[in-house]
Amino acid sequence: MSEERSLNFLEQIIEEDIANGVNGGRVHTRFPPEPNGYLHIGHAKSICLNFGLAQKYNGLTNLRFDDTNPVKEDVEYVESIMEDVKWMGFQWNEVLFASDYFDQLYIYAETLIQKGLAYVDESTPEQIATFKGTPTTVGKPTPARSRSVEENLQLFREMKDGKHPDGAMVLRAKVDLASPNMLLRDPIMYRIKHAHHHRTGDKWCIYPMYDFAHGQSDSIEKITHSVCTLEFIPHRPLYDWFIKELDIFPSHQYEFARLNLSYTVMSKRKLLQLVQEGTVTGWDDPRMPTISGFRRKGYTAASIREFCERIGIAKRDNLIDLSLLEFCIREELNKTANRVMAVLDPIKLVITNYEAGKTEILNGENNPEDPNGGSREIPFSNTLYIEREDFMENPPKKFFRLGVGLSVRLKHAYIVKCESFEKDENGNVTTIYCSYIPESKSGSDTSGINVKGTIHWVSAAHAETAEVRLYDRLFKVENPAAEEGDFKDFINPDSLHIVEKAYIEPALAKAQLGDRFQFLRKGYFAVDPDSKPGALVFNRTVTLKDTWAKESKH
């Protein structure tokens, strides 16, 4: 009686292939990033898909870097990508590089020249574009198209041997200048770049285009199901053409819709711009939609995998609600994160009928959702900090917090009733005076009094301090990419709020990097790597759902 999730269209294809004995029932996928930036949550979708399909069907997944453009690529990115894939919880079969195949690809290129299916063209980019025609008018051959095999071979070897400067000429496939598919109008296979490659060094001064590398790389690795995003659909006929003319292993490409997430951007170019211009502190800034950003913010790999599972796989363009991702991390952290008390915007509360100087050690349950979560000691005294927003001079009707005459429970402690308050010369409330009910102690309450609200607090004399970073969405609009004009015009100016001195309960001072907590009533928080001994920094991973905040806006 298991509840079976229905198959997505790729799983259906694979199950049919297995049933029909295609590739002997073998399933081999690959995740093929270009090392020109950090991985983002959209890549996480692709990682979960590619590795997930192989896992489900007892197959393998290669991690292959499509490193065909040395001027944009860097080992820093290679390393971050490997770290992120590992962190996501997946194991690759092999780490491979398209640059491993440069020799083979070169041979493929000569093979096509020999077959009269490729030619060297010294036309300028503008000339090539013009001769290609437009989607509604056919292209015309450039003079180079009729060059002899021998001459093409000689020129291509000269290109390889560095006899020509960058941009002097390219190698083009001779496919079909009249094709309605613009990518088939004699696409470029090789270009000259006298550039240092992060892996092959200075061995090459010609580099294959992505379109001449990707399909063959899949083929060389005997990839059975080459899964990529929708924008590569029109490239598929070209990959199939190369595979057919080269007579090599026929990998098949399938396309799914990439992830778009509301209130952020997913283009590597734009993310790079945010990093380079200092709009964010780096690729792993917790406001970034990168895997490393989410990790630093406190997201778990499991929650991201759960998110990728829930959004599904299909072929239609989509814009996923950020709230779904937030739901996934809350769902996990609600079960696993210990509750602690931290006051981010303090106001002093003095209990007038509690003995000054006395310290009482209270017991606090760590996690009501986890029976084995244990408890901790919390010191209590007559002078506390509470959250400024938990007091109002003129409270509205359903305000279940403090105001003169109102009572609340102090979490894990006593019920207090507000009697008066003090303001400074600017009219800011500075101190609240309360009386407590001695019989109302948590766990042994005999007072018989019921209060509607419970608030968090820390004892002023025992509190430690920490920096707390509060994040909000990076963009003000739901879909920045769809807006007219510069995407940076839609950046949320309040995406980061730093609380330099938050008061935390003493038990929290022992927090380590990697720890996650629920700050009671405030949200889930994770220790940031900027933390130093005695100077903890917490990132807010996500707020708690807050129906009061929503209601009080009306």
Added chain:
RNA sequence: UGCCCAAUAGUAUAAUGGUAGUACAGCAGAUUUUGGUUCUGCUUGUCUUGGUUCGAAUCCAGGUUGGGCAACCA
């Protein structure tokens, strides 16, 4: 006005010729020592016009809308 892809609640995603379901979001209520969690209930959907069929979200044709394609990027 070429070619390709897509179209099911606000957002996603199922139903594969036979009762339009699920999740998130939203709304209302119950419970609660977190205005959290949990529980209950509710609102909202097959782009359109024809055709095939006993029966169409599903198949066919036309239209509409959205997206992609003319980088020495991937």
